[in-house]
Amino acid sequence: MIQVRNLHKSYRVHSARKGVAGAFRDLFSRQSYEVNAVQDISFHIPRGEIVGYIGENGAGKSTTIKMLTGILTPSCGEIICNGMNPHMQREAYVKTIGVVFGQRSQLWWDIAVQESFRLLKKVYQVDDRTYQHHMDLILSTLDLSELLDKPVRKLSLGQRMRAELAAALLHNPAILFLDEPTIGLDVLVKMKIREFLKEINQTYQTTILLTTHDISDIEALCERVIMLDGGNIIYDGNLSELRRKYVTKKQISFEFTKPTDIQTLSSQTEHLNLKWKAGENMHQWIGILPISIREKASISEVMTAVSKQNEIVDLQVRELALEEIIRKIYEKGAVHG
Amino acid sequence: MRYIELFLQYSGQYIKTRLAYRSDVVVGFLFDLLQQVVNLTFIFLVFDYTSSMNGWSRDEVIFIYGYFLIPFSIFMAFFNIWQFNDEYIIKGQMDRVLTRPIHSLYQVLLEKMELESLLGCLTGATIMIFSGFALNISFGIKDMLLFLPFVIGGVLVYGGVFVFLASLAFFTDSKLSIMPMMYNVGNYGRYPIQIYNRAIRFVLTWILPFAFVGSYPASYFLNRTEWVGYALFTPIMGLIVFIISIYFWNYGVKKYRGVGS
Numbered sequence: 052m053i054q055v056r057n058l059h060k061s062y063r064v065h066s067a068r069k070g071v072a073g074a075f076r077d078l079f080s081r082q083s084y085e086v087n088a089v090q091d092i093s094f095h096i097p098r099g100e101i102v103g104y105i106g107e108n109g110a111g112k113s114t115t116i117k118m119l120t121g122i123l124t125p126s127c128g129e130i131i132c133n134g135m136n137p138h139m140q141r142e143a144y145v146k147t148i149g150v151v152f153g154q155r156s157q158l159w160w161d162i163a164v165q166e167s168f169r170l171l172k173k174v175y176q177v178d179d180r181t182y183q184h185h186m187d188l189i190l191s192t193l194d195l196s197e198l199l200d201k202p203v204r205k206l207s208l209g210q211r212m213r214a215e216l217a218a219a220l221l222h223n224p225a226i227l228f229l230d231e232p233t234i235g236l237d238v239l240v241k242m243k244i245r246e247f248l249k250e251i252n253q254t255y256q257t258t259i260l261l262t263t264h265d266i267s268d269i270e271a272l273c274e275r276v277i278m279l280d281g282g283n284i285i286y287d288g289n290l291s292e293l294r295r296k297y298v299t300k301k302q303i304s305f306e307f308t309k310p311t312d313i314q315t316l317s318s319q320t321e322h323l324n325l326k327w328k329a330g331e332n333m334h335q336w337i338g339i340l341p342i343s344i345r346e347k348a349s350i351s352e353v354m355t356a357v358s359k360q361n362e363i364v365d366l367q368v369r370e371l372a373l374e375e376i377i378r379k380i381y382e383k384g385a386v387h388g
Numbered sequence: 389m390r391y392i393e394l395f396l397q398y399s400g401q402y403i404k405t406r407l408a409y410r411s412d413v414v415v416g417f418l419f420d421l422l423q424q425v426v427n428l429t430f431i432f433l434v435f436d437y438t439s440s441m442n443g444w445s446r447d448e449v450i451f452i453y454g455y456f457l458i459p460f461s462i463f464m465a466f467f468n469i470w471q472f473n474d475e476y477i478i479k480g481q482m483d484r485v486l487t488r489p490i491h492s493l494y495q496v497l498l499e500k501m502e503l504e505s506l507l508g509c510l511t512g513a514t515i516m517i518f519s520g521f522a523l524n525i526s527f528g529i530k531d532m533l534l535f536l537p538f539v540i541g542g543v544l545v546y547g548g549v550f551v552f553l554a555s556l557a558f559f560t561d562s563k564l565s566i567m568p569m570m571y572n573v574g575n576y577g578r579y580p581i582q583i584y585n586r587a588i589r590f591v592l593t594w595i596l597p598f599a600f601v602g603s604y605p606a607s608y609f610l611n612r613t614e615w616v617g618y619a620l621f622t623p624i625m626g627l628i629v630f631i632i633s634i635y636f637w638n639y640g641v642k643k644y645r646g647v648g649s
């Protein structure tokens with residue numbers, strides 16, 4: 052469905068020299084340098100998959116999406132989506148995809164949502180019956196019916212985002228590209244959008260590629276993530292695999308009724324493989340427990356040992372969150388093993 | 389055809405939106421009218437001192453002026469792309485345009501349409517008819533058949549030049565200020581080009597062929613046979629300029645680099 056081979060994109064950036072003399076010299080010879088936004092990436096996404104495309108700011112996510120949607124011409128490499136070359140066959144190709152840029156509206160600012168949809172229906176040549184059937188589903192799932200008469204500029208961000216999604220799916224595209232679709236949205240809208248994307252994916256086998264900085268989006272939607280760093284893919288694979296590889300510890304945070312110190316705690320748990328770390332005050336302590344398959348029962352052992360000699364006010368067990376895993380990967384630069 | 393259907397759809401939408409601002413439209417038209425009155429007064433003043441300018445009488449100059457307003461108003465209505473660099477390149481709207489299955493230029497033109505400018509055609513036609521009566525020119529079947537291709541040719545010349553200029557935005561990331569300058573150059577086409585010196589005449593005929601918008605075709609209707617060849621060349625010139633600029637636009641789209649967001 053999406054086939055990317057050795058894709059590369061660099062931007063030529065002109066740097067302006069300082070002052071009037073500099074501007075004058077710029078007229079004749081401009082200094083410029085290349086920014087390699089996407090270095091050399093290859094991947095394949097089969098039909099019906101939802102893939103999370105993640106990376107730090109400036110990693111090259113949007114640049115990739117823009118090449119995949121035919122907006123930008125790749126500097127090198129090959130893209131085949133839906134059997135077409137996005138840039139060369141752009142006008143035919145874009146009929147088969149839907150695009151949402153969270154940062155920017157795809158709708159016409161001044162006209163009512165309904166009218167926008169009607170224009171898009173003409174633009175994409177969707178016939179009345181398909182439109183009716185398909186849009187009913189979309190509008191009801193996204194809860195858009197009341198907003199149809201409002202002009203886009205009067206919508207709240209969350210309302211607009213839902214309208215954008217509906218607009219992107221109006222022609223029932225085989226692939227949906229979403230660049231930060233949940234940016235700035237509240238939790239409820241985010242959840243609604245996730246539900247909707249899942250439903251569309253299940254009903255129509257729509258392939259979805261989305262970028263986001265909100266890892267909970269990825270956790271809710273994607274089986275697979277592609278992780279990008281400095282224009283290179285540093286991880287491409289299963290989300291659960293990633294977690295298994297990186298989650299090696301559990302954190303157990305305690306709050307005790309009485310202040311205590313690290314020596315006392317360590318001696319109380321001597322027989323366990325547990326490291327203690329100070330919390331925010333002398334009442335709060337965090338035990339770090341390595342996870343291994345053999346020592347499944349260890350949490351309860353820790354509990355027994357600790358509660359025998361201390362009164363516990365509060366307790367929290369936490370795994371390393373995906374977010375932290377990802378941060379760790381970036382710090383190391385690549386995924387090993 | 390789909391493109392015509394789209395045009396109707398967009399126009400309908402446009403009119404609906406504009407009807408909410410009826411007073412704006414009226415004010416705009418009155419302002420435009422006022423400007424024409426100022427320009428015509430200027431012509432009258434000039435002819436207070438002389439009865440002819442390089443062989444053109446006052447009424448002939450006014451006739452050309454009136455004729456010019458017709459292709460010019462159509463151009464203003466459909467090629468409202470002065471702000472293309474700011475609105476589409478810098479603000480990144482071009483991304484959206486490029487993800488839609490219609491030719492990108494056509495989309496931009498449809499989105500930026502300003503149909504009320506077409507009212508200028510009425511002003512132009514009125515001026516033309518009055519000066520035409522004063523000059524006693526006859527307007528036969530042949531003239532009528534040629535009128536439309538001439539006007540379309542003029543629109544294409546004007547539109548082509550400005551599409552070309554707009555396309556420059558694909559290549560440079562600095563702001564361009566050629567558009568207003570070119571707007572002034574375009575206005576040279578309102579007057580018979582024989583009043584200019586040879587260099588300007590050459591430029592207005594072969595480089596920035598604004599003479600084909602007003603001067604040449606209008607002189608045909610004035611039965612000035614000296615420039616019949618040029619006049620008849622108007623539609624072809626329009627096509628040439630327009631086709632070149634479409635190619636240039638398409639080439640620019642390939643070079644489009646977007647803005648990082």
Ligand SMILES: Nc1ncnc2c1ncn2[C@@H]1O[C@H](COP(=O)(O)OP(=O)(O)OP(=O)(O)O)[C@@H](O)[C@H]1O
Pocket residue numbers: 062063064086087088106107108109110111112113114115645646647648649
């Ligand atoms: N139009 C452009 N001209 C020049 N450089 C650009 C342009 N667009 C992006 N870049 C550069 O390319 C690199 C990748 O940018 P890109 O927008 O793809 O990152 P991203 O992964 O989407 O980041 P973010 O998470 O902040 O959206 C950045 O270093 C950016 O500065």
Ligand SMILES: [Mg+2]
Pocket residue numbers: 112113114230649
């Ligand atoms: Mg981005």
